[in-house]
Amino acid sequence: MFKWLLLFAGAYLFYLWIKGQKQVNSSKARTQNPKPDKAQRAIEPEAMVPCQHCKVHLPKSEAIGFEERFYCTQEHLNMLDPEGWIGSAKWRLSPNQDVRPENISPDLVVIHHISLPPSNFKNNGRFIIDFFQNKLDPNAHPYFAEILGQKVSSHFLITRSGELLQFVSTQNKAWHAGVSSFMSREKCNDFSIGIELEGDGESAFEGAQYTTLTSLVKKLEVSYPNLQFAGHSDIAPDRKTDPGIFFDWQKFQKETAISPKNLPYGVSFR
Template sequence: MRALQRIAAVLCLLVVSACATAPPRNPLADWHASPNHEPRRARMIVIHHTAMRSAEGALLVLQTRNSGGRVSAHYLIGEDGRRYQLVAEQERAWHAGSSRWAGMDDINSISIGIELDNDGNEPFSDAQIESLLVLLADLTDRLGIQPHLVVGHGDVAPTKKDDPSVHFPWQRVAQAGYGLWPRELRAPVPAGFDAWAALRLVGYDLRDPEAALAAFHRHFRGREDREWLEGDAELLYDLQLQLMELPSASGT
């Protein structure tokens, strides 16, 4: 009798376990499972600075809430290069807010967020950038993220954010293979070139053109002018050519 009771208990536990791991099913429809699916995966990486005084303080905020509500990121990198993971990569972290890039909304759902311990008014340390490059190499390779889709928070939310600030070394990161950067040798800009169209092609949301232009200048020129500058057309034309030369993405 005791043996039968033990068997019954084990079977009960197995049933409960199976129910706990079963995919959620809507009671309003009949379930007809299909094998043609996969977990949501990240398609881009968004870099931030914490605008705080220490990694410890940033960790506290990222694990609780701030004055604006709950916020999180997948990774935090300290000034000393130490890496912290706060959210699983397959999960949606709350780091980008209302944002848009290359026509895609809800960037939180398609991105990995990386916070850098920096107050926004100082250069980023060599240890921190080297640690970031290691992480970028891992994420782009392992998750299949196209390396050029590494952008800043200010790029995807130009009307509200300016991180990772004019101090972030985008050129150094691009030389390591992540993100876009204009080449030294550039083709002449053709007659009739539309700089605004190129800015949109790069990925910027033009619903507020001045904010988009300031974000472009912050990323590629280390300043935040809200008007066109001499040389912008040459930079944008080269970036446009680089994007056109990229192989087509597959499996997206």
Template sequence: MPSPNRNERRGAGPDILLLHYTGMEDGEKAAKWLTMPVSQVSCHYLVHENGRIVQFVPETERAWHAGAGSWQGRADINSRSVGIEIVNPGHEFGYRAFPDAQVSRIVALCLGILSRWPIEPRNVLAHSDTAPSRKQDPGELFPWDRLHAAGIGHLVQPEPIRGSRFLALGDEGAPVDAWQELLVLYGYEVERTARFDEATRFATLAFQRHFRPERVDGVADVSTVATLHRLLQALPPVA
């Protein structure tokens, strides 16, 4: 289903694989919206709950799915990414688990994309990772562990939730600066202010949804901080 909402990529080919949920009542409404000129929205692929895949934009072209955002200090996520929309009502219309048939097809689709483009595991991302203050998708129910088991993305076993030490909105000082530094090192857009501001809270929420979904509260507790440490330690050395 070709979408008119596309243009040429700027710069090199994609280095990000970006996953969304549709956040609409059903898949057919989402598909229609993604092909309407008035929407100014598109993606490369849509995966229905029964596993059916629809392509809207060739991977070589720039689909309009990411909006304003940043990753590792670079913007224009649309030019940098292949975008997959996953049919799910989202938090607004009745967020629910992703069916097995859908997840199996997402895995196959992602493996194909990764075979065609030089996308690092750490750059297989949620929409919320690149736009923490605006987006929640694909959310805390998305099975990143199943993708990782198939060789897709970057993941570690989350540190168990325990202890009472934490950083939260309004806190200030060196520990907050250190947490902001960790977020920036991984790729999140956070200004190092040494103050736990709203931007830091949103980035913490996004991180938890992707990497520590057991509790998504925007609080940098021991588990959240330790999980991010593990992720950074698991990255391959810089050449």
């Protein structure tokens, strides 16, 4: 009888040992592969972002992102939006602007050239951006001290590589034309859009600049039909020579398909 009791006791202890091992292994498995609680298992809602153009909200993963802005379609990215900004341009806001006169919309595009330092194209427009934002360091180049204090801007800049930047909404006035007259109309800033091409008047513009310029003009014409076009030298002949003799007006007219009547100064080099 005593032998049987010892046998049962041994079997019971063995059973407890086996059970303990299973609990240890189970605990290890839970530690290595913890089950998420209900909050973790719940699928978090995806962030929604508004289209910069039409303000429709959509999941961020479905939006087209550009410079921390979002668009619902490629078309909206490439259009002039209702606030007067091109989505695919790099926006670099300039303080050198003000509102247009009441009931005035732009009907003229003025083409300029600019390079900072003069005839230097190695910085991809960085100093031009600083100049239009009143951040130009006068110690960075001797010429910069000469233009210190000037308050200038343009709606758009096209760099030598064809990159498009925008500084002022087309709904507002940029300070690009100065004292000027277009077909007997004074103060061209009131009714014009200024486009600066990175250039110096002594060398040809790049093909990429014409490509971007053509694309920009077509976008602008959607919102502002029947735009007319002139160079800065056309509206301020006593002061300015830009865009200069190397700007190819014939090429510009051909690529944009602008009607000759909207080029009142013709397509000759000047």
